[in-house]
Amino acid sequence: VRPAAVRGHLDALILAVLEEGPRHGYAVIEALQARSGGALDLPTGTVYPALRRLERAALLSGTWSSVGGRDRRTYTLTRAGKHALVRQRAEWMEFTTVVDSVLRPAGGVA
Amino acid sequence: MTVTMNDPIAAHVSTLERALRGPRRTRRCMISEARAGLRDAAAAYQEGGLPADQAAAWAVRDFGTVPEVAPDFQDELTARQGRWSALLFALVFPGVMLAWDLLWSFDAVRHVAGPATPLVGVLASVEDVATLVVAAVALALLAATFRRTVPAHHVARAVGLTGIAGALLCAGLSVAMNLAASPRSASVAATNPAGISAYAGSAVMMVLIIWQSLRTLRVASSVRQ
Numbered sequence: 001v002r003p004a005a006v007r008g009h010l011d012a013l014i015l016a017v018l019e020e021g022p023r024h025g026y027a028v029i030e031a032l033q034a035r036s037g038g039a040l041d042l043p044t045g046t047v048y049p050a051l052r053r054l055e056r057a058a059l060l061s062g063t064w065s066s067v068g069g070r071d072r073r074t075y076t077l078t079r080a081g082k083h084a085l086v087r088q089r090a091e092w093m094e095f096t097t098v099v100d101s102v103l104r105p106a107g108g109v110a
Numbered sequence: 111m112t113v114t115m116n117d118p119i120a121a122h123v124s125t126l127e128r129a130l131r132g133p134r135r136t137r138r139c140m141i142s143e144a145r146a147g148l149r150d151a152a153a154a155y156q157e158g159g160l161p162a163d164q165a166a167a168w169a170v171r172d173f174g175t176v177p178e179v180a181p182d183f184q185d186e187l188t189a190r191q192g193r194w195s196a197l198l199f200a201l202v203f204p205g206v207m208l209a210w211d212l213l214w215s216f217d218a219v220r221h222v223a224g225p226a227t228p229l230v231g232v233l234a235s236v237e238d239v240a241t242l243v244v245a246a247v248a249l250a251l252l253a254a255t256f257r258r259t260v261p262a263h264h265v266a267r268a269v270g271l272t273g274i275a276g277a278l279l280c281a282g283l284s285v286a287m288n289l290a291a292s293p294r295s296a297s298v299a300a301t302n303p304a305g306i307s308a309y310a311g312s313a314v315m316m317v318l319i320i321w322q323s324l325r326t327l328r329v330a331s332s333v334r335q
Contacts, residue, residue: 011258025143026150043174044151045126048144049182056189057258070150073143 006042010050012092013040015059015077015085024072025051051075059084116163119148122170129180131332132187133194140183148173184332185262191329192266193255195322199273200248203280206315207241213308229290237283244276266330273323277316284312 006013017023017031028051029044051073054060059081062073077085123145130137148169155165173179226234251272254265 024150025147026154029147029151030154043172043178044147045144045173045179046182048140048147049179049186052140052186053189053258056186056193057256070146071142072146072150073139 006040007046009092010042010046011054011059012085012088014047014050014054015081015088018060018075018077018081019085022074022076024067024074026072028075054081118163118166118170119145119152122173122176123148126176126180126183129176130183130187131329132184132191136190137187140186144173144183188266188329188332189255189262191326192262192269193252195266195273195326196248196252196255196269198322199269199276199319200245200252202315202319203241203245203248203276206280206312207238209311210308213304216304227290230287233283233287233290237280237287240276240279240283244272244279247272263330266326270323270327270330273319273326277319277323281316 013032014028017028017035020031023031025048026044029047032040032047051060051062055062055075057080059078060075061078062075064071064073066072067074123141126144127137127141130141148166151169151172152162152165155168156162160168248269251265251269254260255262
């Protein structure tokens with residue numbers, strides 16, 4: 001999947017992987033790659049500003065902590081973040097349903 | 111910061127940091143997080159069997175080039191700069207107004223300075239309204255920083271312009287009030303310790319607002335280069 005195609009949906013994808021529990025930045029990247037089967041091909045450096053953007057919008061809360069002797073910033077989905085994820089999932093389902101109904105080859109054509 | 115040429119992660123992070131403008135604390139925090147992520151990525155490659163230098167090089171490759179990722183980092187720094195400035199203006203403008211109202215609430219000051227002329231009364235009312243309008247605009251822009259869909263540099267630019275316009279308007283009205291006031295009132299305000307403190311405090315606040323506004327405009331202009 002091309003990076004340009006992912007960019008507009010990156011915030012929703014991050015919210016989705018944080019639904020499972022708090023993660024630090026690299027763990028978010030690993031989860032995105034794992035859940036996409038390695039198909040997401042975007043510069044990992046774009047994930048860190050996206051996390052900050054979601055934190056600024058109060059959809060995530062971030063705190064520094066020491067994990068295995070290393071300082072890492074861990075992000076947790078807030079209540080507003082959970083609501084935003086539900087809303088974005090519904091919008092995506094509606095979008096894909098509409099696009100799919102148009103793109104699907106017309107049946108019964110001789 | 112000293113960067114060894116043998117450490118591609120340190121070199122990459124250092125180049126990224128130099129490309130960014132914005133609040134120092136947030137910038138360092140974001141850079142530290144990116145550095146930690148790159149170290150994690152390199153460690154994962156090493157666990158997969160790559161030598162350390164190659165693992166670091168691959169982590170940097172995955173991260174993206176500075177021109178690729180710097181605009182997103184800069185957007186966030188611009189947004190934080192705009193948010194901080196908007197909060198400052200929303201507090202300082204009404205704060206200065208309340209400090210002056212408090213000063214004039216003292217009977218001793220009112221008694222010594224004498225009654226205000228009608229023109230001073232009108233100018234004071236105009237300044238109060240202008241201050242509250244500026245504070246309301248700053249609050250609205252502060253709220254806009256919570257919306258991901260509003261471009262950060264637009265909000266930051268509006269915050270900077272609001273600060274400069276508000277400071278110049280309030281300072282101009284203050285000067286006009288002093289010119290319109292009776293000589294007795296002006297001399298009392300300029301010689302009374304409380305009056306001198308109020309004048310000095312207001313001047314410092316206006317300089318602070320203009321400095322912060324210019325800084326915000328500078329950060330807003332550095333986005334998406």
